[in-house]
Amino acid sequence: MTEFFTMEAYEAAADAIRQRATLKPRVGLILGSGLSSLAESVTDAVRVPFSDIPHFPVSTVQGHHGQLVIGHLEGQPVVVMQGRVHFYEGYSMAQITLPIRVMKLLGVETLIVTNAAGGLNLNYVPGEVMIVRDHLNLLGMAGWSPLRGPNLEAFGPRFPDTNDAYTPALRELARKVAIDAGVPYHRGVYICLAGPNFESPADVRFLRTIGADAVGMSTVPEVITARHAGMQVLGLSGITNTLCGEEGAPPPNHEEVLEAGAILVPRLETIIRGVLRALAEG
Numbered sequence: 001m002t003e004f005f006t007m008e009a010y011e012a013a014a015d016a017i018r019q020r021a022t023l024k025p026r027v028g029l030i031l032g033s034g035l036s037s038l039a040e041s042v043t044d045a046v047r048v049p050f051s052d053i054p055h056f057p058v059s060t061v062q063g064h065h066g067q068l069v070i071g072h073l074e075g076q077p078v079v080v081m082q083g084r085v086h087f088y089e090g091y092s093m094a095q096i097t098l099p100i101r102v103m104k105l106l107g108v109e110t111l112i113v114t115n116a117a118g119g120l121n122l123n124y125v126p127g128e129v130m131i132v133r134d135h136l137n138l139l140g141m142a143g144w145s146p147l148r149g150p151n152l153e154a155f156g157p158r159f160p161d162t163n164d165a166y167t168p169a170l171r172e173l174a175r176k177v178a179i180d181a182g183v184p185y186h187r188g189v190y191i192c193l194a195g196p197n198f199e200s201p202a203d204v205r206f207l208r209t210i211g212a213d214a215v216g217m218s219t220v221p222e223v224i225t226a227r228h229a230g231m232q233v234l235g236l237s238g239i240t241n242t243l244c245g246e247e248g249a250p251p252p253n254h255e256e257v258l259e260a261g262a263i264l265v266p267r268l269e270t271i272i273r274g275v276l277r278a279l280a281e282g
């Protein structure tokens with residue numbers, strides 16, 4: 001397991017992709033669990049399996065395809081990560097976030113990240129979208145920051161700001177698209193835990209108390225790495241289940257999660273397509 005990568009490693013990964021695809025992507029998309037169907041709609045697509053790219057981490061989780069798809073979506077040159085790896089799989093923070101830095105080297109200016117999340121906010125219902133307003137970086141606070149280790153100045157500064165980690169203009173654009181399309185949405189705070197276990201009732205009450213609206217096992221390391229490198233970020237959580245925090249309450253039910261996923265895929269796709277269209281026009 002590589003804990004830190006050199007600039008040469010990032011360049012080697014970017015070069016391998018450039019040899020397969022000549023298009024320079026402007027927008028990078030990371031599609032989370034069960035949300036990867038949008039990658040099928042990319043036109044003029046070149047598909048590069050993660051396993052063909054030097055240093056790229058390959059997901060061990062079912063439902064995460066593991067390829068880069070480079071092409072056009074709603075008139076935008078995009079690179080889509082169909083599947084991602086998680087910290088709980090045993091990868092280092094540097095491995096999890098390597099694709100973000102590689103996207104930066106390919107020319108990506110805007111990152112759109114999706115995830116499946118559990119609703120902590122009692123107003124949330126499975127199937128709803130949360131536009132991420134901010135995050136709680138519990139892993140980072142405990143020492144697991146993706147920026148720990150030698151700082152590569154070519155990407156960004158040693159002590160980057162994380163105000164407005166989720167670009168206000170993109171959040172507003174996503175909100176407008178959701179309203180116009182009649183997609184129910186919330187704006188809230190996402191918290192990333194390492195997983196892979198789901199939260200205990202006491203965990204749920206703690207997370208709610210510290211100000212989190214939704215909980216998942218991804219996104220925050222990638223967003224911090226993207227912001228460090230000066231990228232604009234939009235984060236979208238699909239609420240697949242809700243967590244009440246009462247002892248004895250039934251655990252997240254698999255059927256319920258699948259049902260919510262089926263509702264969420266078209267809703268997230270509508271928002272992403274609308275945002276991409278607006279970016280292509282702007």
Ligand code: HPA
Pocket residue numbers: 116117118119198199215216217240241243252
């Ligand atoms: N907890 C953590 N991660 C998740 C959940 C959850 O309830 N649902 C989907 N991802």
